Amino acid sequence: MKPLDPVLAQGYRNAPNAADKILFNEIELYSTIKDIGGIHKVCCPNLRRDQPWLNMPGDAKRFQWIGQIQVSQITAANTDTIVLQRQVDYGYDGSIASIVCRCFDPAFIDGSGMLQWRLQVNTYWVPDCGQIITSLGSLSTPFEVGFVRVQSGQLVTFYVNATASALGILSPTSYIQCALIGWEYAR
Amino acid sequence: MIEYEQDTIADAFTLNTGFRNNPYNYYTVALKQIRALRECSLFRCKLFPVPEPMPINGGGVETFQTVAAYSTARYTVRLIPNSYVWGLAYVEMQTNFTQTLGRSATIQITDACTGLDFFDDFLIASAFEFFRTTGSSYPPNPFPSILIQPKLIQDPGLLNVQVSNRVSGPLLCQLVLFVAEPAIREGMVK
Numbered sequence: 001m002k003p004l005d006p007v008l009a010q011g012y013r014n015a016p017n018a019a020d021k022i023l024f025n026e027i028e029l030y031s032t033i034k035d036i037g038g039i040h041k042v043c044c045p046n047l048r049r050d051q052p053w054l055n056m057p058g059d060a061k062r063f064q065w066i067g068q069i070q071v072s073q074i075t076a077a078n079t080d081t082i083v084l085q086r087q088v089d090y091g092y093d094g095s096i097a098s099i100v101c102r103c104f105d106p107a108f109i110d111g112s113g114m115l116q117w118r119l120q121v122n123t124y125w126v127p128d129c130g131q132i133i134t135s136l137g138s139l140s141t142p143f144e145v146g147f148v149r150v151q152s153g154q155l156v157t158f159y160v161n162a163t164a165s166a167l168g169i170l171s172p173t174s175y176i177q178c179a180l181i182g183w184e185y186a187r
Numbered sequence: 188m189i190e191y192e193q194d195t196i197a198d199a200f201t202l203n204t205g206f207r208n209n210p211y212n213y214y215t216v217a218l219k220q221i222r223a224l225r226e227c228s229l230f231r232c233k234l235f236p237v238p239e240p241m242p243i244n245g246g247g248v249e250t251f252q253t254v255a256a257y258s259t260a261r262y263t264v265r266l267i268p269n270s271y272v273w274g275l276a277y278v279e280m281q282t283n284f285t286q287t288l289g290r291s292a293t294i295q296i297t298d299a300c301t302g303l304d305f306f307d308d309f310l311i312a313s314a315f316e317f318f319r320t321t322g323s324s325y326p327p328n329p330f331p332s333i334l335i336q337p338k339l340i341q342d343p344g345l346l347n348v349q350v351s352n353r354v355s356g357p358l359l360c361q362l363v364l365f366v367a368e369p370a371i372r373e374g375m376v377k
Contacts (some may be wrong), residue, residue: 019226030339039301118257120255124351125292125311130257154308 014073044150046055052185053095053149063094065157066139067179071105072172077164080118083178084158092184094150098142099181101158102135105174108132116157117178142181152187156180197341217333219353228365230271237262237348237362253357254292260350263299267368269344272296272305274331277315281359291354294362298338299345305338309351312362331365342369 016024032041037055052060066113067084088094108114111134119129126148137143150156158178162170191291210216224230231295238252238260254260265350266272293309317330352358 015228017226017228019223021231022223023227023230023271026339030341034300034341035210041302118258122308123311123353124295124349125257125259125353126263127259130259130352132254151308 006138039064043047044167053147055095056095056183057185060183061092062183063181065156065180066100066177068175068177069160070172071162071167071170071174071176073161074167074176077162077167080159080161082157083160084156084180086156086180088150088154088156089172089184090152091187092152093187094182094184096148096150096156096180097146097184098137098144099124099129099136099158099176100139100179101132101160102138102177103170103174104177105170107169107171108135114163114169115176116161118161119148120157120159120179121148121186122154139177142179148182166173190200214333215290217335220335221333221337224271224273224323224367227367229370231370233366233368235262235266235364235366237350237364241360253359254350255357256352256355258352259309260352262348262350264346264348264364266340266344266346268340268344270340270344270366271337272334272340272346272364272366273337274333275315276317276331276365277312277360278363279312279316281361291352291358292360293351293353294352295349296364297344297347297349298340299347300341305334306328309349312350312360315362331363333352 033039036042050057056062063086065084065086067082069081069083099119103115112132114131117129117132117136119126119132126145129145129148158180160176160178217276218225224337238254252260279291281287290313292312294306294312295309296305297303298305312364315332317332346364348362350358350362
């Protein structure tokens with residue numbers, strides 16, 4: 001049996017070996033790619049670079065998704081109820097620039113936690129929009145959220161969640177409204 | 188001119204020599220994909236926890252940051268440039284640090300250099316979990332979960348990690364990034 005090399009047995013030694021060469025070759029390849037403009041330039045030179053999620057391009061299509069339910073449609077307390085759900089068109093990416101979430105009942109107290117709105121993209125909550133307890137914006141002056149990027153085929157859902165006491169206070173015929181305003185652009 | 192030596196597998200990465208060469212087993216096949224990392228001598232294994240433990244209550248007790256209910260927390264991990272991320276492990280805990288079966292989080296990792304995401308969309312974090320409750324019909328995942336191909340992280344060596352908490356309570360969790368970082372002296376290689 002070959003005796004253990006005491007240096008090798010520790011796992012590392014200072015001399016590079018053939019495996020290191022493979023790794024260094026790959027690092028060098030990627031460094032070259034980076035030097036000539038990065039992986040996007042090499043692999044997909046026609047990719048848009050005008051950051052269409054920040055400024056709406058001329059060929060983009062604007063969307064204004066609006067959902068509205070009555071309080072009576074919230075069937076259970078402390079349960080997320082869908083107010084608005086849309087799927088981003090296939091072949092398009094999008095940018096949500098502004099949102100609206102409102103309750104038209106005069107008994108609703110902003111910030112009390114009676115109602116919580118949540119904005120979800122597929123399985124994750126949009127940062128800072130997972131637990132909104134105040135009304136935000138209106139259809140005439142939507143609340144800007146600083147560009148939430150969405151991708152082709154993703155499911156965007158706006159939920160509302162009401163406490164049991166809220167369902168006792170709010171009129172069943174009053175409306176809860178959500179809206180998402182932004183644009184979609186070809187990928 | 189560097190002279191490269193032939194070497195045997197030092198395997199500082201999985202520390203498990205008990206795997207058989209089974210072509211129908213993902214883990215053993217994936218292990219072959221990182222053969223260069225297992226044999227190399229100038230990269231060392233380092234684990235990066237996300238989020239990092241941090242002192243709370245004035246520094247007396249050390250615990251983990253929690254991800255608030257219904258929120259997506261963002262963390263930045265700084266690696267040595269030209270490191271390889273080759274494995275992931277995830278664990279969820281109760282507040283007393285007892286491990287629980289994770290069903291609460293989705294994660295996404297983005298390479299800040301290229302802007303490329305590791306996953307097409309947010310991924311259920313329990314995919315990288317190695318813990319299973321007693322009596323579960325699922326076998327435990329091998330530890331750690333090996334990526335199909337190690338990801339090379341170039342300069343500036345930053346990874347953006349997002350952890351989204353899907354449930355109504357704060358989430359105590361930790362994602363562990365298994366990284367091979369270069370241990371190279373200045374001027375040793377180009």
